[in-house]
Amino acid sequence: MPKALKTKRNRPKQQRVQGQVDMPFLLLTILLVVIGLVMLLSASFPTAWYDIKDVTNNDAFYxxxxxxxxxxxxxxxxxxxxxxxYRGLEGLAIYILIAAFILMLAVKIPGLGITAGGATRWLKYPVQWQPSELGKMGLILFFASRLSKREDRVPLRFNQRTVMGRFLNLLERSGFIELIPYMIVLVIMIAILAVQHHMSATIQMVVIAAAILFAAGISIRWFIIGGVVVGGALGYMIMGTDYMTDRVKLWRDPWSEPLGRGLQAIQSLMAIGSGGLFGLGLGASRQKFLYLPEPQNDFIFAIVCEELGLIGAMLILALFALLIIRGYWLALRARDRFGSLVVVGIMTLFAFQVFANVAVVTNLFPVTGISLPFFSSGGTALVIQMAEMGLVLSITRQNPIT
Incomplete structure (x- = not known):
């Protein structure tokens, strides 16, 4: 992929027209949203009917x-x-990123932020939402806008007569200086998320950054070095943070607290196991009747497995895979590097969310709070995800004519 994206600027100039959106991508998106709504109805109606949190007024369809x-x-x-x-977003990328930083910090302002589960990640206005979602898009746009002009960058030259100058020239030739703006932005983002205790978003930001840098052709040695640094930092954060250490211990042995914090993981595995090969049938889940906590949110895939079985769950994952693969294929065909890198960032984020959610539901990963796109309950998250799909479709409309 990096070579394909790198050669785009060397192609003959093309006439650009406003064409049709990519229909396979659009139809896959619509199909997944519709299936997600059906599964949400099935997974959520017992919780809504019993209304144990006093929010649904016993409305099963809430x-x-x-x-x-x-x-x-x-x-x-x-x-x-x-x-x-979509080209208009290239010039707005830095402003979107700055706005995201401000809003992510605003959650700490009394009266604006909402605290849940020991973390403050949400804003009250205009509706309850996580500004880190805007941060992800801001990061994608910022990285894509700068890296799309990478070949136009003029290498820096320092005074070769001084030790410092020779050292800086060495860093320039190695590509380190080029990476400094991206590292600064990423460090600021991670620092803000650390204040929020938002480890899942931190991991997503790192994955997004790595994917776009890789697609832009950054040398592989920096990914090896970065992987070591990030891995070490993540290990330090886990070992040095009580809530992360507790999560890892609970992940390794959820049966240590079978009626407490380990209940969700245990009941999720029971739901998956009881589904078997063909499932119990749509609407026939037993775990959603107040056995599995919050079945309409992060653990909705467990209900999918219980009702549709292994075959049904694999078919849904196949639809996700087709959408992701189609997205990367569209990235290769985008009219310019900016569009290509934006699609790479969006589809990598989407792919990671699907993988991480399924990994948590099957207890392959510790609980991270990452929802399943198009399926998990959460209105603002759904709108943002569909806005991202709209941006991909906008890029597909700019069809080149050679």
């Missing part, structure tokens, strides 16, 4: 109706964004 409204809004947002010229 979560479904709420998600359906946001899905309609998401389709409208996706359509509008698909009509826009």
């Amino acid at each position: 979560y479904f109706k709420r998600q359906a409204v946001y899905a309609l809004l998401g389709f409208a947002v996706m359509y509008l964004i698909s009509k826009l010229n």
